[in-house]
Amino acid sequence: xxxxxxxxxxxxxxxxxxxxxxxxxxxxxxxxxxxxxxxxxxxxxxxxxxxxxxxxxxxxxxxxxxxxxxxxxxxxxxxxxxxxxxxxxxxxxxxxxxxxxxxxxxxxxxxxxxxxxxxxxxxxxxxxxxxxxxxxxxxxxxxxxxxxxxxxxxxxxxxxxxxxxxxxxxxxxxxxxxxxxxxxxxxxxxxxxxxxxxxxxxxxxxxxxxxxxxxxxxxxxxxxxxxxxxxxxxxxxxxxxxxxxxxxxxxxxxxxxxxxxxxxxxxxxxxxxxxxxxxxxxxxxxxxxxxxxxxxxxxxxxxxxxxxxxxxxxxxxxxxxxxxxxxxxxxxxxxxxxxxxxxxxxxxxxxxxxxxxxxxxxxxxxxxxxxxxxxxxxxxxxxxxxxxxxxxxxxxxxxxxxxxxxxxxxxxxxxxxxxxxxxxxxxxxxxxxxxxxxxxxxxxxxxxxxxxxxxxxxxxxxxxxxxxxxxxxxxxxxxxxxxxxxxxxxxxxxxxxxxxxxxxxxxxxxxxxxxxxxxxxxxxxxxxxxxxxxxxxxxxxxxxxxxxxxxxxxxxxxxxxxxxxxxxxxxxxxxxxxxxxxxxxxxxxxxxxxxxxxxxxxxxxxxxxxxxxxxxxxxxxxx
Numbered sequence: 091x092x093x094x095x096x097x098x099x100x101x102x103x104x105x106x107x108x109x110x111x112x113x114x115x116x117x118x119x120x121x122x123x124x125x126x127x128x129x130x131x132x133x134x135x136x137x138x139x140x141x142x143x144x145x146x147x148x149x150x151x152x153x154x155x156x157x158x159x160x161x162x163x164x165x166x167x168x169x170x171x172x173x174x175x176x177x178x179x180x181x182x183x184x185x186x187x188x189x190x191x192x193x194x195x196x197x198x199x200x201x202x203x204x205x206x207x208x209x210x211x212x213x214x215x216x217x218x219x220x221x222x223x224x225x226x227x228x229x230x231x232x233x234x235x236x237x238x239x240x241x242x243x244x245x246x247x248x249x250x251x252x253x254x255x256x257x258x259x260x261x262x263x264x265x266x267x268x269x270x271x272x273x274x275x276x277x278x279x280x281x282x283x284x285x286x287x288x289x290x291x292x293x294x295x296x297x298x299x300x301x302x303x304x305x306x307x308x309x310x311x312x313x314x315x316x317x318x319x320x321x322x323x324x325x326x327x328x329x330x331x332x333x334x335x336x337x338x339x340x341x342x343x344x345x346x347x348x349x350x351x352x353x354x355x356x357x358x359x360x361x362x363x364x365x366x367x368x369x370x371x372x373x374x375x376x377x378x379x380x381x382x383x384x385x386x387x388x389x390x391x392x393x394x395x396x397x398x399x400x401x402x403x404x405x406x407x408x409x410x411x412x413x414x415x416x417x418x419x420x421x422x423x424x425x426x427x428x429x430x431x432x433x434x435x436x437x438x439x440x441x442x443x444x445x446x447x448x449x450x451x452x453x454x455x456x457x458x459x460x461x462x463x464x465x466x467x468x469x470x471x472x473x474x475x476x477x478x479x480x481x482x483x484x485x486x487x488x489x490x491x492x493x494x495x496x497x498x499x500x501x502x503x504x505x506x507x508x509x510x511x512x513x514x515x516x517x518x519x520x521x522x523x524x525x526x527x528x529x530x531x532x533x534x535x536x537x538x539x540x541x542x543x544x545x546x547x548x549x550x551x552x553x554x555x556x557x558x559x560x561x562x563x564x565x566x567x568x569x570x571x572x573x574x575x576x577x578x579x580x581x582x583x584x585x586x587x588x589x590x591x592x593x594x595x596x597x598x599x600x601x602x603x604x605x606x607x608x609x610x611x612x613x614x615x616x617x618x619x620x621x622x623x624x625x626x627x628x629x630x631x632x633x634x635x636x637x638x639x640x641x642x643x644x645x646x647x648x649x650x651x652x653x654x655x656x657x658x659x660x661x662x663x664x665x666x667x668x669x670x671x672x673x674x675x676x677x678x679x680x681x682x683x684x685x686x687x688x689x690x691x692x693x694x695x696x697x698x699x700x701x702x703x704x705x706x707x708x709x710x711x712x713x
Contacts, residue, residue, distance in 0.1 A: 097265075100218065104211045108266065111211070114204035115267040118197045119274045122414070125193035208263045215262075216255050219439070223247055226442055231449040232514040233474065241324025246442060249319050250435035257432030261425035268418035268425075275415045282408050283400050286389050290381065290412065315363055316435055318356040325349055375416075385412060449516050451533050458536035461629045461660065463525045464489045465511065470520035472506060480506050482683040483520070488662060488676075495663040495671035497705060498680035504664045507680065508632050511662065512538050542623035544652070546635040548615035550607030555592050556599040558607075558618055559583065562626040570627065578625060586621035586651040588614070613648055620651045631661040668706055677702065 101108055173182050227243065235243070279287040329336060329345055336345060389405055400408065465488040472481040481503045488494045496504045509515055510522050513534055522529045529537055542562070550558050559579045569578040579599060583589040591614055595601035607615040623631065633652060649670055665671045672691045679687040679694070679701045687694055687701050694702035 100215045101211065103218070104214055107207045107211050110207040111204045111263075111266050112270060114200045114207070115270045116274065118200035118204060119271045121193050121197035121200060123274070123278055123411070125190050125197060204267060205263060208266065212262055216251070219254060220247075220251060222443060223251065223439060226445070229447065230442075230445065231447055232509070233448060234445065239320075239324045241322075241327040242320040243442070244327060245316070245320035245323040246438050249323070250316055250438050253316065253435035254432045254439070258429055258436070261429050261432075264418075264421050264425040265429075268422040271418045272415055272422070275411050278411055279408065282404060282411075283389075283392075285392065286385065286400075286408065289388055290385060315356065315359045316438055318352065318359055320438075322349070322352055322356060325352060382409070382413060382416075385409070449513055449534070452531055455533045455536070456527055456531045458532050458540070459525065461490060461525065461540055465630070465660070465662075466523040466526075467507070467510075468521050468523060470507075470510065470517050470522060472503075472510065472515065472518045474515075480683055481510075484680075484683070484685055486678060486685065488660060490660050491658070492675040493656060493661040493663065493671075493673070494676045494678065495665050495674040496678050496680060497665050497668060497671070497702065499705075502680040503683045504680055505634055508634055508662055508664050511630075511632065512541050512543065540628055541630045541632060542626050542628035542655075543632045543634070544616070544619050544623050544655075548607065548612075548619040550603050550610075550615055550618060552602065552605045554597075554600045554602055555579075555583075555595075555618065558603060559599075559621045559625055562622055579621075582621040582625040583618075585624050585654045586617045587647045588617040588621050588651075591617075616648050617651055620648065620655055624655050629659060631656060631659045632664075633661065634664045635666045668709055679705075 173185070224247070227247070276287065279290070325345070325348065329349075336342060386409070389408070393400065393405055467484050467486040470481055470484045471479065473479045484503075484507065486494070486507075496507055498504050506515070510517055511529065513529055516530060524532075524537075524540075551561070556576070556579055559582060560575060565575050569575045571578070573581065576599070580589060583592055583599075592599060592601070603609055603615075603618070607618070610618070633656075652670075663671055663674065671677060674691065676688060677691060677694055678685050681701055687697070689702075694700060695706060697703055
């Protein structure tokens with residue numbers, strides 16, 4: 091992405107600060123020219139050059155810019171000559187020194203003000219990028235994360251954003267300051283001597299080509315480096331998530347060797363990147379010195395000639411200004427390398443930001459009404475990759491208030507069928523209807539507000555019991571039934587059989603549950619997630635194998651909590667343990683993406699050789 095496109099993309103909200111930054115950078119540059127200008131009369135006084143005694147010329151009489159500049163310079167020399175005649179040369183040197191100090195002070199103040207107004211731009215752009223990335227990740231459909239590595243996404247949100255901050259954001263001040271300085275200095279050089287400046291401009295493109303060759307492959311290598319860093323983060327995330335398995339299989343050495351090999355590979359890549367990056371400054375400095383040497387040779391020849399347009403003192407002033415271009419030019423070249431590195435990271439970030447969402451809100455959504463009649467799966471087919479069919483022409487009706495269970499072997503499509511209702515995925519063919527309306531015609535937030543979901547893995551956050559239970563409600567609104575939120579949370583926890591073990595913790599409902607609820611048992615985590623669903627009080631409930639990972643005692647407590655939760659609600663149950671759905675109003679048996687049997691427990695079990703009876707017998711058979 092070109093740098094101008096980057097600036098147009100991120101800077102519009104900060105136009106005011108950018109304008110002020112450019113203004114004060116310009117002011118600082120002009121003031122530096124004034125401070126450098128004091129060198130000429132100082133040199134003339136020190137070397138006893140007599141033409142300080144020039145005549146006074148009214149500025150209004152000048153007809154051209156060159157005549158105006160000559161008149162201004164002559165008047166300055168006339169004034170200085172008058173002062174030398176009355177007060178002496180030492181007094182004039184003191185005044186010139188005072189002028190130099192004043193101009194330098196004003197220049198430093200302007201430079202600080204320029205940086206002052208750039209700080210909120212840098213921090214604001216970085217904040218905006220983080221917000222855009224986080225918001226995009228939150229709103230991307232669930233299917234995106236089944237295809238992407240979690241570690242790679244984490245790397246883009248941390249390492250790549252950090253690289254943008256370290257390279258592009260830190261270069262913004264240089265990008266806005268140095269071009270202004272270079273432009274003003276070049277104009278001044280043209281005014282002093284256009285012959286010398288044209289000679290310099292012939293040499294500059296040659297230097298620019300040499301510097302450009304140094305950084306040509308930097309962006310490509312930076313992309314490779316960030317991808318290798320993402321591999322490291324992925325391995326770290328997988329190691330932390332599967333640490334029990336690692337230790338159980340004595341695989342520590344194997345993983346350490348794999349991590350060391352990946353770290354060495356990343357180190358070698360970043361060695362090449364940083365060596366090329368740090369080559370920018372010495373190359374530009376060397377080329378600048380070469381230019382100064384050539385300029386001394388050529389300019390000295392002009393001065394020693396009979397028809398020189400500038401004298402020695404002015405030539406020294408010219409060299410001072412020209413040398414002042416070298417530092418911003420070096421900084422600008424180094425910043426351009428930094429921007430290349432940052433753009434490589436920004437491209438990886440943009441792969442997330444520009445990912446189209448396969449599940450989105452309709453342009454003109456229907457108004458969600460209270461659930462009144464039924465849920466209908468009508469000839470629903472679904473595939474994750476467009477090739478392998480997971481569900482094939484499934485039709486199912488769930489009346490309001492009914493408990494419908496989905497059973498079947500692993501991989502038969504049970505969870506996928508449930509995930510289509512809250513639009514974690516969209517159907518490939520057919521439709522899912524609520525009260526006769528396609529779920530795709532509603533805003534996802536409105537649709538999901540009807541539902542409570544309790545899954546096999548109880549997802550808790552490293553927060554208090556209270557905040558985990560109230561996660562699905564807006565606590566800025568009044569609590570239901572005239573209660574306080576603390577009372578409502580306690581009531582939901584009692585219904586979920588969670589109140590007693592919560593109160594046994596040191597701080598009760600204010601106790602932190604640990605990372606992903608690590609301080610709790612599986613059954614306790616599940617009861618907290620059930621309390622969360624109870625507090626939300628949704629009319630539709632989805633239970634996705636909510637007891638399959640629990641021991642017998644925990645299952646009994648959780649099953650009792652689930653029965654309390656399912657009262658007077660429409661419930662879709664994905665069941666692994668078939669003993670938990672004996673009282674379901676309707677049981678649907680899925681096999682290879684199709685519904686092969688439907689009925690109650692008794693009617694299905696009565697079918698000799700049926701799929702459901704076979705599943706029951708397998709679970710009840712002695713191990």
